[in-house]
Amino acid sequence: xxxxxxxxxxxVVVPDPRTAMVAARDHLLSLQHPDGWxxxxxxTNVTMDVEDLLLRQFLGIRTAVETEQAARWIRSQQRRDGTxxxxxxxxxxxxxxxxxxxxxxxxxxxxxxxxxxxxRAWILEHGGLEATRVFTRIWLALFxxxxxxxxxxxxxxxxxxxxxxxxxxxxxxxxARQTVVPLTVVCTLRPQRELGIxxxxxxxxxxxxxxRPAWSWNYAFTVLDRLLHRYHRRPLRSLRRHAMLRAAxxxxxxxxxxxxxxxxxxxxxxxxxxxxxxxxxxxxPVVRQGLDxxxxxxxxxxxxxxxxxxxxxxxxxxxxTVLGVQALRDAGVPSAHPALRRATDFLLAEEIRIEGxxxxxxxxxxxxxxxxxxxxxxRYPDVDDTAEVLLALNRVDHPNREAVQAAIERGAxxxxxxxxxxxxxxxxxxxxxxxxxxxxxxxxxxxxxDPPSADVTAHVVExxxxxxxxxxxxxxxxxxLLRHQEKDGSWFGRWGxxxxxxxGAVVPALVKAGLTPEHRALRRAARWLERHQNTxxxxxxxxxxxxxxxxxxxxxSTPSQTGWALMALLAxxxxxxxxxxxGLHYLARTQRADGGWDEPQFTGTGFPGDFYINYHxxxxxxxxxxxxxxxxxxx
Numbered sequence: 243x244x245x246x247x248x249x250x251x252x253x254v255v256v257p258d259p260r261t262a263m264v265a266a267r268d269h270l271l272s273l274q275h276p277d278g279w280x281x282x283x284x285x286t287n288v289t290m291d292v293e294d295l296l297l298r299q300f301l302g303i304r305t306a307v308e309t310e311q312a313a314r315w316i317r318s319q320q321r322r323d324g325t326x327x328x329x330x331x332x333x334x335x336x337x338x339x340x341x342x343x344x345x346x347x348x349x350x351x352x353x354x355x356x357x358x359x360x361x362r363a364w365i366l367e368h369g370g371l372e373a374t375r376v377f378t379r380i381w382l383a384l385f386x387x388x389x390x391x392x393x394x395x396x397x398x399x400x401x402x403x404x405x406x407x408x409x410x411x412x413x414x415x416x417x418a419r420q421t422v423v424p425l426t427v428v429c430t431l432r433p434q435r436e437l438g439i440x441x442x443x444x445x446x447x448x449x450x451x452x453x454r455p456a457w458s459w460n461y462a463f464t465v466l467d468r469l470l471h472r473y474h475r476r477p478l479r480s481l482r483r484h485a486m487l488r489a490a491x492x493x494x495x496x497x498x499x500x501x502x503x504x505x506x507x508x509x510x511x512x513x514x515x516x517x518x519x520x521x522x523x524x525x526x527p528v529v530r531q532g533l534d535x536x537x538x539x540x541x542x543x544x545x546x547x548x549x550x551x552x553x554x555x556x557x558x559x560x561x562x563t564v565l566g567v568q569a570l571r572d573a574g575v576p577s578a579h580p581a582l583r584r585a586t587d588f589l590l591a592e593e594i595r596i597e598g599x600x601x602x603x604x605x606x607x608x609x610x611x612x613x614x615x616x617x618x619x620x621r622y623p624d625v626d627d628t629a630e631v632l633l634a635l636n637r638v639d640h641p642n643r644e645a646v647q648a649a650i651e652r653g654a655x656x657x658x659x660x661x662x663x664x665x666x667x668x669x670x671x672x673x674x675x676x677x678x679x680x681x682x683x684x685x686x687x688x689x690x691x692d693p694p695s696a697d698v699t700a701h702v703v704e705x706x707x708x709x710x711x712x713x714x715x716x717x718x719x720x721x722x723l724l725r726h727q728e729k730d731g732s733w734f735g736r737w738g739x740x741x742x743x744x745x746g747a748v749v750p751a752l753v754k755a756g757l758t759p760e761h762r763a764l765r766r767a768a769r770w771l772e773r774h775q776n777t778x779x780x781x782x783x784x785x786x787x788x789x790x791x792x793x794x795x796x797x798x799s800t801p802s803q804t805g806w807a808l809m810a811l812l813a814x815x816x817x818x819x820x821x822x823x824x825g826l827h828y829l830a831r832t833q834r835a836d837g838g839w840d841e842p843q844f845t846g847t848g849f850p851g852d853f854y855i856n857y858h859x860x861x862x863x864x865x866x867x868x869x870x871x872x873x874x875x876x877x
Contacts, residue, residue: 632708
């Protein structure tokens with residue numbers, strides 16, 4: 243007992259937010275590219291890698307090395323139950339598991355091996371090929387593993403419809419229209435190539451379940467689909483030829499400088515398939531550029547098992563850069579710091595000055611002042627990136643102040659012009675709200691329209707208010723946000739997971755727009771955040787919250803989601819509250835030695851309920867933003 247009393251007591255060391263901030267700040271600065279931008283990996287699921295192999299198989303260019311490296315990555319992502327999920331820790335997904343099984347069998351994996359047998363048993367138990375989504379069955383049909391007659395019809399004549407007519411291409415969200423137009427060509431020509439294997443063992447023999455009552459829109463579109471299948475057998479030949487020509491022209495006109503379509507995987511692969519089927523040879527400049535461009539989206543990594551190869555669905559240099567600039571400014575990096583000036587040079591060069599598809603709904607809005615997510619995506623600047631660019635440019639001291647100010651003014655003009663009729667903002671188009679396309683049998687995967695969302699609207703309101711805009715445009719945006727607050731006090735997050743993201747975006751925007759922390763909506767939001775803090779001090783929300791309300795605000799703590807929650811609470815002046823202190827302690831306690839954080843969870847959203855993203859820089863940028871705002875508030 244005496245010996246125990248004589249031993250020195252060890253004080254509990256509470257991590258210091260300032261120390262954590264400095265470490266994260268230096269870590270983020272070290273990640274900047276010499277050309278001024280930041281870009282973290284954009285991680286998704288193995289569907290990207292499967293479809294890359296199947297595309298190369300279809301075109302006859304698949305190699306053994308590519309296949310081996312991709313298969314190694316696909317195997318590494320299989321879970322103990324034999325499945326593949328659409329996000330880390332999520333439930334098994336049937337279509338993703340079918341696609342992964344197909345790719346591994348193509349790579350030569352023995353179907354009787356344990357990992358294949360387990361996957362096959364799970365697939366059959368959950369409905370087999372018959373229960374997969376349309377896009378999976380399209381890939382199977384390309385190789386004779388599914389009948390084209392059993393897929394929804396989508397005629398190329400849709401590209402001829404005027405913008406006022408229902409189901410015209412402008413009714414689709416930009417990512418959907420870029421995918422649908424080439425798919426109309428593919429599904430009309432109905433090709434079939436040799437796969438070298440079969441996956442018929444994944445069939446259950448049961449018909450696909452029908453859930454379309456006779457009085458529903460779904461049933462009406464099922465009838466329309468039958469009529470379109472009949473038209474496919476006896477089309478108006480001159481109209482069909484004209485439609486196919488127009489579709490080809492539409493596709494070629496939208497190829498970006500890097501060879502992509504919209505800088506994203508789905509329209510990229512389907513555009514290459516469509517052009518190839520229309521007679522474009524592999525050495526045609528458009529096709530060659532498209533195939534070569536995929537190389538920049540490939541991530542190769544050495545692992546103990548060998549090199550793995552995976553494909554990014556998209557890249558986010560503009561988004562990562564503008565969020566990084568703001569995080570560094572919040573962390574006290576001077577506005578004239580060389581890193582911020584290099585970032586500004588990059589951003590000024592990325593401004594899009596040409597007219598894009600957004601002009602269909604806003605023909606009188608001058609081009610210029612828009613920014614896209616990616617390196618090359620000139621037809622699809624997006625509202626979200628543009629708002630964050632303006633917030634970043636407003637906080638830097640650049641030698642060419644006139645150029646910066648002119649870019650800010652053009653951006654503000656474009657944002658104001660992109661406001662939808664209801665007062666909110668969508669991501670890529672204004673008033674892209676026609677619900678009819680959602681009813682098509684073709685649309686069983688991912689969102690296909692782009693209505694206003696709380697997170698995008700909040701970012702625009704925050705940007706315009708920061709720039710001094712205090713007028714009807716901003717007030718209508720504020721009204722939209724207040725009207726769309728959830729009953730529990732949170733806001734839905736369209737592009738991030740989920741209510742934590744939405745609330746973390748809206749609260750600072752409303753404060754910047756002039757609402758006081760005592761406003762009822764903001765008090766309700768603060769209570770919601772405090773109620774959903776985890777016992778470890780962090781915040782997390784599982785992506786299943788998009789489908790199951792029981793998951794709303796619930797999930798393992800993550801650095802990025804903790805950053806979002808803290809950003810909202812700090813905007814309300816709750817620096818000394820227990821919730822904020824515990825959140826800061828969580829960030830400081832879980833920080834790595836290099837100043838970053840680990841975050842295997844996916845906290846980004848592509849399509850709610852279907853497609854999710856792990857932005858690898860979120861785990862640094864948002865914790866740094868929260869830490870910086872807390873530290874600077876105490877100075």
